[in-house]
Amino acid sequence: MREYAFELALCGELESEERLLARQLGAHVQGRRIVDVVTVEPGPAFERRASITDGTIPPVAIEAPVGPGSARRIKEVFPNRRPEERQRIVERAVKADFFERERCDGDPAVRQVCRYPDAWFDRLVGIENKPDLDRPGDLQAQLRTDVSLGIFDEVVLATASHVTGAHRNRIPEEVGIWQFDSRTGDREVLREPEPLDPATAGVEILDRQPGRSDIAIVTADQKRRVRRRIAERAYGKGWRTFELPACGQCAPEGGPDVAVPYCQWAGRIVDPASECGTDCAGHEPADPPEIDHVARRAERSAWRRDPEGQRRRQAGLDHFG
Ligand code: SF4
Incomplete structure (x- = not known):
């Protein structure tokens, strides 16, 4: 629970008109890695993206072989999907104002409403929260995976702990370190992150056992698609993923x-x-x-x-x- 409170306070502090923030997003290709907080910085085509929908555009619709020029039959666009899956994807993409329905010789078809603006986001930063470094859990392995995979432009560890030399030595040197006080909102940068390279292939660590690791090579194209998935999810989801309870004891803070x-x-x-x-x-x-x-x-x-x-x-x- 301490980590949850720390995370919400950090999000409240980092929120700004210059970025988007979201919590608990998948940042993996074959493995399973949920990153605590992601920040997304707008790119040159941000306004075009923002003009389409305030929700998430389904990545599977973005990647589908259909453009804005002419409509294509749904069964040709998603040949390997079951009919109900196709319908689900199309419904979500229509709801997001990204697809529109048409007919091709009587068959249901879709067309993109507009071309997807790939350059709508720029830098992605992944932030791992670990208020108490003396209870690190899988922290080291998680950060090593983030660095070797290189989906983010930068990775940062945020903590409330006093950071000792021993802690620093266990944290990959590419990872930045912030000390954050969730009660006062004070944030001190103890170490700047080193830039990673999302445009090149990476290595995803899938499993680590004593003496061996299972890894997968991830191409630059796979990383590009995961980055887009993260940015889209962040755009639709945000960080306020909680409802304030209908209870007289709730006194919203901050x-x-x-x-x-x-x-x-x-x-x-x-x-x-x-x-x-x-x-x-x-x-x-x-x-x-x-x-x-x-x-x-x-x-x-x-x-x-x-x-x-x-x-x-x-x-x-x-x-x-
Ligand atoms: S007292 Fe109310 S606000 Fe507090 S935990 Fe219970 S239901 Fe939630």
Whole structure:
């Protein structure tokens, strides 16, 4: 729970109009690596991407062999998917205003509403939170994997601990180190990260046993696709993935901009999804605190809420053309 509270406080502190933030995103190709926090810096085509949808555009739709020029039959676009899977993908992509439905000789078909702007994001930074370095768990192996895989432009370890020389020696030298105080919001850079190279092949460590490691070589193209998946997921998800509970003991902390779920009864930040509800011993029925997390996200980050959408925009241009 300490790590959860630390993570929310760090996200509240890092949020800015110059970036996007998201928590708990997969950053692997064949293995399984969930990174605590990811920051995404906008690239030159950011406005175009933001104009399509405020949610995630499904990566499988982005990678599908269909463009904006002419419609293609759905069964040809996704030949190896079951019909219900195809429908699910198409529904999500239509909902994201990225595909539109048409017909090709009576068969259901799709077309991209607009070309996907690959250059919408620039740098991705992966942040691993470990408030207490004396209980490191898999930290060292996780950071080694992040560095050798090189999906991120930089990797940082954030901790509340006093960082000793012994700690530093166990942390790969490419990984930056931040000391963060979650109560005051003070963040000190103890070591700058070294840039990684996402544009070249990497090595993914899949399993590590004494005396041997299972690895996979990951191509630059695979990394490019994973980076896009991470950036898309981050765009749709954000970091406020919690609902403030309908409980009189909830007193959001950090002001309305951050508003993390502090519980007066428990005396700490709680995880509403797993801890709150009528069966909690301290629960007091009440309306949830009136805080609009979506509005805060729009104000405080690069994310754009409820864009016009390229389809509506183009329909409008046709109308006036
Ligand atoms: S439900 Fe329990 S844990 Fe959640 S805010 Fe209320 S008292 Fe705290």
